[in-house]
Amino acid sequence: MMVPKPASSWARLITTGLLRRPSHPFHASRSTIAPVRFPSSPSCGPFASVLRERQFCSSSSSGDESEDHLDEFLDFPGAKVGFINKIKFTAERPQEPVPCFRVLDDHGRLIKDAYMPEVDKPLAIRMYQNMVTLQVMDTLFFEAQRQGRFSFYLTTFGEEAINIASAAALNNDDMVYAQYREPGVLMWRGFTLKEFANQCFSNVADYGKGRQMPVHYGSAKLNYPTVSSPIGTQLPHAVGAAYAFKMDQKPLCTTTFFGEGASSEGDFHGAMNFAAVLEVPVLFICRNNGFAISTPASEQFKSDGVVAKGHAYGMRSIRVDGNDTLAMYATVKAARKMAVEESRPILIEALTYRVGHHSTSDDSGKYRKGDEMQHWKTMRDPVLRFRRWLEGEGWWDTDAEQKLRSDARNEVISALQSAGSQMKQPLTNLFTDVYDTIPRNLIQQEKELRSTVGRHHEDYPSDVPLY
C-alpha cells in the first residue's frame, strides 16, 4: 500500500474535523492562533509514525476527503495560506492605480453623488480664512527672508488644504508630529502670526529659545512637538505617542505628516510596521507633492505611490485629492474615527503639488518648467478652488475676499515688524536645556566663553544680549 503523502494526510485530518483551519490568515493581537487539536490517541498526531498515521487515516476516512489540493492549506508560523500548484507572480502594481477620493471638481463644484462631509458655514469660513492667512504669511515671510531679515524660510504654497482641513478634522488634543511643511496645523490651533515670526527671528520670545533654523516651530499647549530637520524621524515618535494614548485609554490619536520623499526612509518602514503590529491610533498623512527638493516622485519609488504601501504593512489606506479641502476634511475625519475607535493606524496619501520652491535655498526653475509651476499655482490652487465652492454656497464674496486678504497682510506685516525689532535670545540659553540641569562642564564652558566675549565683544553679534 502506498504511503500517503503528508499533505493529503493533513487534508484528511482537516476534513474529518480533527485539524481546524484557522478562520483568519493572521491573528495579530488575538491571544492565540486557533489551537490545533489532535485526537487523544497517541497513534495520531505529528509525532506518530507514518505507519500508524496510515492506519488511523484509513480507518477514520469516511469518503469525504478531498483530492483537490487547492483546498489544502499550509500551516507555517509565518503564514497560514492556501497553496497553488502553478508558478504565479503577483504583479508589481495593481491593474489600476488606487483611485483618488475627491468631492469638489477643479472649479469648486460639488461632484455628482460625492460623499459630502458635514461642514457648516462657520467651519467652512474658518477653514478658508486660515488657508488665506497661511498663504499671505508665506508670501510675506518668504519676502522677508529674501530681504535678509532672517536666514531661511520654506512655504506651504499648494498644500494649504492639506494643512488646514486635516487640522480642522482632528481634535485639538491629538498630538501632531509634523515634518516642516505643516505650519497651517499650528495656525488652525491658534498659533499667532507673532509666534511664527518670533521663531523665525530667534527673538527673545521664541519658544525654541533661538536654537533652530526658522520654520522649526513647536508648541506644547497646541500639542505640536517641535519640528526637526531630519526627514521622517517624527514617524516612529508618533507611533510611540499613540501607544501612550492607547495605554492611557484616551479617546485620542496622533497624526504625523511627511512628504512622499520621507516614505523612502527607514523610519517610515519602521513606524508603519510598528503601528500595525502594536495596533495604535495613528494617522500617517503623506503629502505627495511630487518633489523631494529636485527629485520627482518617479525617482522616489516604483510602487503605486505611497498608498500602496499601507497594504504591505497590514494597514488600511486611502488616496485623496490633497487640493480638495472638503475631501481632505472628510478623509481625516473618517480616518480619525477608525483610528480612535478601533485602535488602528491609517495611511492617507494626499496628492498635491508643491507650488513653491523647496525652500529659500532652492530655485526649482532649475529642474521644472515655469509653465508647469504657473499652471498649478493658478489653475489648481486649492485656496481658489475652495473659495469657488464657498461662493457657490453663497457664503463668500469679493468684498469679503478683499477684506480678508488686506487684514491678513496688515497683521503679517505688523507681526514681522514687531518680532523683528525685539532683541535676540540671550546668550545664557546657549547652555541651558542640554540636560534638565546644567552640568559642570557647561558651567565651565560658559565661564570661559563669557571671558572671551568680554574681551572681544566687537567680534560677536550685538543683538544677542549676554543675559
Place this chain on the structure above:
Amino acid sequence: MVRRRFSFGLVSRLSSPIYGRSPCSGGIWTPCLGQKRSFMTAKDLVESEEPEKKVTNRINMFSAINQALHTVLDSDPKSYVFGEDVGFGGVFRCTTALRDKFGRHRVFNTPLCEQAIVGFGIGLASMGNRAIAEIQFADYIFPALDQIVNEAAKYRYRSGNLFNCGGLTVRAPYGAVGHGGHYHSQSPEAFFCHVPGIKVVIPRSPSQAKGLLLASIRDPNPVVFFEPKWLYRLAVEEVPVDDYTLPLSSAEVMRKGSDITLVGWGAQLAIMEEACDEVSKLGISCELIDLRTLIPWDKELVEDSVNKTGRLLAPVTGGFGAEIAASITNSCFLRLQAPVSRVCGLDTPFPLVFEPFYMPTKNKIVDAIKASVNF
C-alpha cells in the same frame, strides 16, 4: 575554545557598601541623601560609621538587572519595557518573568528594527512615560544612531524645554564575551560620548548595575546604558533586595593609591584590579577609579586623583579614553610625572580566534603601569 584568563572570584571584591535609598518619587530623581563616597574593597577596608544591615541576595548581573526592571514596572504604572525578544525573557534573561507579571502591553516584543525601537521609545517617553528600550547587542545599535543623536539628544534643547524624552533609557549588552567576534563583542560607547544631551552609563558589577539602572531610568534625561555581557552570568555578588539608586555623573574610587591613577569602566575593571594586585607586589600603589557615567563624567574626581598621584592610565576601549587623556593632560599638566597612557583593544575589527591577543589584558596593563612609574 578560548581559555578564560580572568578570575571572576575577584568580582565579589568589587562590592561597595550600600548607598542610601534615593528619595525617588513621582519619577523625579534627586541625589541620594547621606551618600558616602566609598573606597572600600577587600584590601582597603574602612570602618563604617553606622553599620547598616541590608537584606541582600547573592545574584548575578542579569538577575540584578531583572530586579531593577521589576522594581520600575512595579513602582511606576507608566513604565514599559520593549525590544526584540524581551517577551520570553530576552536572549540574556534580563527580562525574565516581566511579561507574566506585568502583561503583554507593558512588556512586549517589537519587530526587528532598531531605529524604530528607539524612535518609538522617544515618542512614548515624550508623553511622560518611562520607555526602557532594549537593543539586543550594542553591535546593532547603529541603525538607531540617528534617532539617538539627532532626536533623543536634542529633543529638550531644540524645543526650548517645551518637550523632552527624559523617560527614555536604551539598554544594550556590550563588550567582549570570549567568542563574540565582530558582531557580538563591540564596545561602541565612544560614539555616544560626543553627543550632548544624552548620558552614557556603564556598571561594573551586579549591585552597581541595579542601582545605576534604576538611577538611569529615573533620570530626567535620555540615557544609553551599556551592560557588560561578560558579567551577566559570571559576576555574582550580594545585591540589596530593595529599591536603591546610585548617583550618575559620580565616579567611584575603588581602591586608594598613591603612585598612579587608573580609570576604567565595566568589565575591564576586574582585569585592571588584577593588574593592580600584581604591581602592588612590586611596591606600586594604584588608585583605581570606576567612571560609571561616561558623559557627563566626573572630571573633578579624576583630576583630584591625578593631582595626588601624578600619573594616569586611561583605558579601556578606543575612543573615550582619548577624551579623558586630553582633558587631564590639560588640567594636570604640571603635575604629571609621565605621559598619560592608554591600554585598549587594537585598531582592528574585533577578531574571533585572536581575541586573547586583541584584548587589553592584565599583562598589558601591568606593563603600562610599570612604564609609567619608571618613566
